[in-house]
Amino acid sequence: MSHIYLTRYAYPERCLDVDWHAENPEIIVVLPAHNEPDLIRSLAALEDCACSAAVSVIVMVNASAKASDQVKELNHKSYNEACQWSVNRKHNYHFIINNELPAKHAGVGLARKIGMDEAARAFDMIDKDGVILCFDADSVCEPNLLEEVLHLFSDPKVNGCSIHYEHPMSGDLDQMQYEGIINYELHLRYYIDALRFAGFPYAFQTIGSSMAARSSVYMKQGGMNRRKAGEDFYFLHKIIPLGGFYNLNTTTIYPSARVSDRVPFGTGKAIGDWMEDRLEHYMTYAPQTFLDLKQFLEQVSSCYEMTESEWGSFYDSLPNSIRSFVYKVEFMDKMKEIKVHATNHALFERRFYQWFDGFKMLKYVHHARDQFYPNTLISDAVEWLFDVLDLDSSQNALRDKLGVIRAFDRKQP
Structure with missing residues (x-):
């Protein structure tokens, strides 16, 4: 090779x-x-x-x-x-x-x-x-x-x-440049930690x-x-x-x-x-984007045992941001294709994420931003992240919150 x-x-x-x-x-x-x-x-x-x-x-x-x-x-x-x-x-x-x-x-x-x-x-x-x-x-x-x-x-x-x-x-x-980089790194870490939270x-x-x-x-x-x-x-x-x-x-x-x-x-x-725009606030993806995603991804493993009609019912229960990104025909066809080539839960999940991979994930997040959930303040997004991850939110300054998230990220395998 x-x-x-x-x-x-x-x-x-x-x-x-x-x-x-x-x-x-x-x-x-x-x-x-x-x-x-x-x-x-x-x-x-x-x-x-x-x-x-x-x-x-x-x-x-x-x-x-x-x-x-x-x-x-x-x-x-x-x-x-x-x-x-x-x-x-x-x-x-x-x-x-x-x-x-x-x-x-x-x-x-x-x-x-x-x-x-x-x-x-x-x-x-x-x-x-x-x-x-x-x-x-x-x-x-x-x-x-x-x-x-x-x-x-x-x-x-x-x-x-x-x-x-x-x-x-x-x-x-x-x-101000350092304030910008603090906001930007928070955005980078928030995105990955929110994806991890979503599964x-x-x-x-x-x-x-x-x-x-x-x-x-x-x-x-x-x-x-x-x-x-x-x-x-x-x-x-x-x-x-x-x-x-x-x-x-x-x-x-x-x-x-x-x-x-x-x-x-x-x-x-x-x-x-x-620096050029002299921004006062940095914006990032809305938390609801990842809550919708979590509702979708936490059922992926169980899809292996579902029947075709159950796939349809599951799809119909998904948030609008997901259903408008992946149409039902595509979802049903993909589930059938994956199931045919998967003999257990692990293979089913692996093939699912070969389809819904990092590229498709980013496209979904941008779709949700553009069509459903406009960007929100990084400070508000981080507050939400601290809450769902049960992190210490006693510090108000974004600089200090970045330190907390860095320490949290160091523990991820």
Whole structure:
């Protein structure tokens, strides 16, 4: 399978000429870097990580062919400085620079793909099913990151993981920027925890700077996509349904809280909008969206034993937001199809969530928002979440509530 992926679907150009047998890495870290003024700060954070196995780092410095001369000049400057810095370090660093990526596809997805495909080639070359760890060129991490990743993947049943992350809540940036990142991280965590409350089994954070996958799984599931944003969500939701996916909560990655125009949506864009519009309140999905979802998902297992008429009665009892998203004919046909191929409850549920997967889930949430339940204040949504999860709500400040949710999320497997 690896050769099929590498010959048919990987980025066609070989960008590195490395003696991978000599390095023999267990982990290869991949960083896309575009218009990064402080790349060495992130590399130094990785260098500070101890690891009992060999580690290689691939940095993909990139820009669109249509990028400004200023961006390309900064990329060259970062590339040259990082190359000089990397000499005689304990980890092995490799740098790719391409300031002429085709404008149609240039972006974080393509940059990650190029770097991750190089990592997959490296592991294939040395016949090792190693770990590809995604990081960002504006992130830092705890010094135990690499060792904790290595420890998790020492279990051969582990296919991938989402790594605990925390945006900085104070520092040298405009205070309003930190207020924005607190609201945005609350939104990210609220969404996943609300999905988990509703019973969705694939409720994991999908943050590009905080994820890892086994090389064989990376290739089996078709590698990284070329999306200009959301590449992490689409990538991980091809891996999560395989099983063997975990939250790695014994270490922390600290993504940047800065404004960024590198992607059309995501953290940098959200903070940019917050700062530009001088918003006073952040909005997120209404809690009723997840209450409706819970009413649907908590009956999935019992659908295995239902008759066709009982499926129809169950469907008719569902909230309007669900029934207007999945029409009855589609639901009934899908139940029949799943039942034919499922010999027990577990297989039935697995096939159900192959249909109602992370992509379909997000579409449902947006459908419910647009047609039934308009966005609500993040403060009100978090109050609801604290209530249904029985979390300590004695603190009023959103900063403090984020701390409570972070602690709760650290306990999720």
